Amino acid sequence: xxxxxxxxxxxxxxxxxxxxxxxxxxxxxxxxxxxxxxxxxxxxxxxxxxxxxxxxxxxxxxxxxxxxxxxxxxxxxxxxxxxxxxxxxxxxxxxxxxxxxxxxxxxxxxxxxxxxxxxxxxxxxxxxxxxxxxxxxxxxxxxxxxxxxxxxxxxxxxxxxxxxxxxxxxxxxxxxxxxxxxxxxxxxxxxxxxxxxxxxxxxxxxxxxxxxxxxxxxxxxxxx
Amino acid sequence: xxxxxxxxxxxxxxxxxxxxxxxxxxxxxxxxxxxxxxxxxxxxxxxxxxxxxxxxxxxxxxxxxxxxxxxxxxxxx
Numbered sequence: 001x002x003x004x005x006x007x008x009x010x011x012x013x014x015x016x017x018x019x020x021x022x023x024x025x026x027x028x029x030x031x032x033x034x035x036x037x038x039x040x041x042x043x044x045x046x047x048x049x050x051x052x053x054x055x056x057x058x059x060x061x062x063x064x065x066x067x068x069x070x071x072x073x074x075x076x077x078x079x080x081x082x083x084x085x086x087x088x089x090x091x092x093x094x095x096x097x098x099x100x101x102x103x104x105x106x107x108x109x110x111x112x113x114x115x116x117x118x119x120x121x122x123x124x125x126x127x128x129x130x131x132x133x134x135x136x137x138x139x140x141x142x143x144x145x146x147x148x149x150x151x152x153x154x155x156x157x158x159x160x161x162x163x164x165x166x167x168x169x170x171x172x173x174x175x176x177x178x179x180x181x182x183x184x185x186x187x188x189x190x191x192x193x194x195x196x197x198x199x200x201x202x203x204x205x206x207x208x209x210x211x212x213x214x215x216x217x218x219x220x221x222x223x224x
Numbered sequence: 225x226x227x228x229x230x231x232x233x234x235x236x237x238x239x240x241x242x243x244x245x246x247x248x249x250x251x252x253x254x255x256x257x258x259x260x261x262x263x264x265x266x267x268x269x270x271x272x273x274x275x276x277x278x279x280x281x282x283x284x285x286x287x288x289x290x291x292x293x294x295x296x297x298x299x300x301x
Contacts, residue, residue, distance in 0.1 A: 020298030022291065029290060033281045051282055058290045062297050110228065112263075117228040126226025133227075133259030137266055153274055172274040178239060189241070197235035204270040 007031060010074045017065050029058065032075065035174045036082050038157070042166035043086035045093050053086040060085070076180060079170075083184060111201030137211050149207065156206040164199035171196050225253040230260045234267050 007013065007027065016024040033054055040050035060081050068077055116132040118125050139149060157165055157173075170176045170184065182192050230253050236242045237250050254261055281287070 020294075022294060025294045026291060029287065030281060033287075037282060051286060054282055055286050055290060059293055062290075062294050110232065112228070112231045114228070117226070126228045127257075128227050128259040134262040134266055136262050137269065139269070149273055150277060153270070154277055157274075157277075168274065172271050173277050175275065193235055193239060193241065197232070200235060200267060200270060200274075201231070203274060204266055207270055207273070208266065 010070065013074055014065065014068060014070070025062075028074075028078075032078060033058075035169065036079070038173065039079070039166065039169050040082060040086040041158070042162045042169065043083070043090035045090075049089055049093065050086070053082065053089050056085050057082040076176075076184065079174075080184060111198055112205075134208065135212065137207075139211070149210070152206055152210045153203055156203050160199055160202060164195050164202070167192060167195040168199040168203070172200070225249040227253075227257060227260055230254075230257070231263055234264055237264075238268075238271075 008016075008024075013024060013028065017028075036054045036057065037047075037050055040053040041047065044050050044053060057078065061078055064081075068074065072080070116129055118127050118129055120126070139145065157168060160168065166185065167181060170181045171178070176184070178189060178192055178196075181187075182189055185192070187195075230250065233242060233246065233250055237247065242250060254264065282290075
């Protein structure tokens with residue numbers, strides 16, 4: 001599971017927040033705000049607006065911590081407030097994310113370019129076309145390249161359609177399980193999985209393009 | 225199972241959500257197809273790399289403002 005690694009248990013966190021421990025507040029603020037900002041971007045149109053949604057959320061957390069009942073984890077509770085806050089802002093900006101509706105056009109179709117598979121009727125139809133199968137990656141340990149890979153992924157996430165971005169952010173960046181994500185976004189497990197899969201496949205494609213480009217330079221391998 | 229079916233089922237497989245028969249066919253295909261083995265491996269690597277993302281936090285102004293708000297709220301309480 002990704003996410004903050006060294007936070008105390010919820011019980012300890014809540015008790016310290018209620019007693020006004022500033023260090024603990026700074027700790028959760030710094031641990032969660034980055035992910036919250038990314039998540040808020042799914043619902044609003046500008047980074048400023050996302051940042052305001054995150055601020056409003058923290059203010060609501062400060063005011064509401066005494067009423068926190070511990071039915072969900074503290075982080076889930078905070079994220080729910082964020083989703084509601086950001087959704088409300090997004091609606092005002094007429095940018096709603098209709099999770100319940102059918103998948104829009106850009107999110108349909110195969111997640112791997114159909115031309116990479118043998119066409120129906122051909123021998124071995126549906127199997128990789130020779131030379132089009134994924135080539136193994138070699139991501140060196142080198143921290144510079146690892147950093148670049150991270151940048152490629154971060155940029156790719158920013159370009160995802162909002163619903164894909166939201167689900168990827170919750171599942172793969174913040175490390176939530178599918179049940180939690182379904183509850184948080186009020187979508188079915190099947191719908192959640194479709195969005196997640198499309199998002200992951202798009203990120204893999206971006207990495208593939210980036211890494212094969214890098215390899216081409218290194219090995220002189222051309223691209224047909 | 226064909227490769228073009230395989231690539232659409234990866235997330236379901238990783239979530240343990242494939243029906244038993246489909247999961248068997250998925251694994252059988254995996255054993256025979258190096259292209260799809262690579263695909264699954266890269267999918268896992270993509271997920272792992274996504275999990276390593278650390279995003280920028282909020283601005284230092286916002287942070288200062290919130291810490292002050294926390295302190296003030298505590299004083300009022």
